[in-house]
Amino acid sequence: MASIFQIEKKCPQTGARTGFLFTRRGVIETPVFMPVGTQASVKTLTPEEVSGLGARIILANTYHLFLRPGHELIARHGGLHRFMNWPRSILTDSGGYQVFSLAKLCKIEEEGARFQSHLDGQEYLLTPELSMEIQAGLDSDIRMVLDTCIPYPCSYDEAKRLTELTHRWEKRSLLAWQKNHRESLVFGITQGGMFEDLRRYSARVIANFDFHGHAIGGLSVGEPHDLMIEMLEASLSELPEEKPRYLMGVGTPQDILEAVSRGVDMFDCVLPTRNARRGTLFTSFGKISLKQSRYKDDERPIDPECQCYTCRNYSRAYLRHLFMAGELLVYRLNTIHNLHFYLCFMEGIRDAIRKGRFEEFKKHYYERKEESEC
Ligand SMILES: CNc1nc2cc(C(=O)NN)ccc2[nH]1
Numbered sequence: 001m002a003s004i005f006q007i008e009k010k011c012p013q014t015g016a017r018t019g020f021l022f023t024r025r026g027v028i029e030t031p032v033f034m035p036v037g038t039q040a041s042v043k044t045l046t047p048e049e050v051s052g053l054g055a056r057i058i059l060a061n062t063y064h065l066f067l068r069p070g071h072e073l074i075a076r077h078g079g080l081h082r083f084m085n086w087p088r089s090i091l092t093d094s095g096g097y098q099v100f101s102l103a104k105l106c107k108i109e110e111e112g113a114r115f116q117s118h119l120d121g122q123e124y125l126l127t128p129e130l131s132m133e134i135q136a137g138l139d140s141d142i143r144m145v146l147d148t149c150i151p152y153p154c155s156y157d158e159a160k161r162l163t164e165l166t167h168r169w170e171k172r173s174l175l176a177w178q179k180n181h182r183e184s185l186v187f188g189i190t191q192g193g194m195f196e197d198l199r200r201y202s203a204r205v206i207a208n209f210d211f212h213g214h215a216i217g218g219l220s221v222g223e224p225h226d227l228m229i230e231m232l233e234a235s236l237s238e239l240p241e242e243k244p245r246y247l248m249g250v251g252t253p254q255d256i257l258e259a260v261s262r263g264v265d266m267f268d269c270v271l272p273t274r275n276a277r278r279g280t281l282f283t284s285f286g287k288i289s290l291k292q293s294r295y296k297d298d299e300r301p302i303d304p305e306c307q308c309y310t311c312r313n314y315s316r317a318y319l320r321h322l323f324m325a326g327e328l329l330v331y332r333l334n335t336i337h338n339l340h341f342y343l344c345f346m347e348g349i350r351d352a353i354r355k356g357r358f359e360e361f362k363k364h365y366y367e368r369k370e371e372s373e374c
Pocket of ligand 1: 149189
């Protein structure tokens, strides 16, 4: 398979590296954070605003768009890029995780995941072939194989059974992709629950298929932080360094920093956008919550060190007022700030790795993180 990923600089002390990921819709600098656009929109922002914040790839959810408005409608409207006016790269997950976390009465069968729509209770069977067909209708640039997401906690035998089923689904996904999807990239997903030997086994099996990149799935599902890191390390140890690694659903700035140190290149997480709508804002000295009365009369910006549109124009007092009044503008202003924070954080990581100063960057992050809220 032609090389779609180029490593630029490696950190001598850790597994961190910068690189370039090439899709047919542009070049993506890694490590990269992908804003989540679940239902064909990064909530509250226009595509121009998302691009203006520096995003070059976003994530969309196969499960949601299949149920509403349907991949055939989106295909008739020219595919997801045209439909949502986002000309840059789009990664679509396969639906495996959403069926597990959102659908009702989900039954995992050999053929696929049988579930009832959380919208109207209609029954569907999501198979590896159908998931690839949906992603083709969306015309996404990076397509994920269909996997089962192993619950936490879970017995060893059940985790092994689901991991082996996932491997059979991924083989079927790859065959379906090879039949008529070659204009896009296809990533495999490692599973294995919270068992180190299953994590290594799954990574070895997935690495032996011919995927463009490898995701580590089934983490950040409620397990302790240290266990997530342990399972991540077990998975990464069996994945080839020359292909991109994507840690699904992760995470906090700290999680991202720890994963980058171990050689992860791609991330997606709802935290910046979802927290924005809940009034929780990320800053260089920790998080602040607009609900707290201490900000009622605070004329400072969210983060005095931040140069985003929101921090350059609005005070905490104003944002808190909007939030308490339920004024819709605050969702936009908070989302602009949080996405700016995450995308700047990634740019800072890339810059530090390029300059051989990643360890220093990490140390500085931890020092600032414990600062008292200002
Ligand atoms: C928030 N935590 C979280 N874990 C995830 C795992 C997956 C996965 O394994 N997909 N195949 C996807 C999204 C996730 N979000």
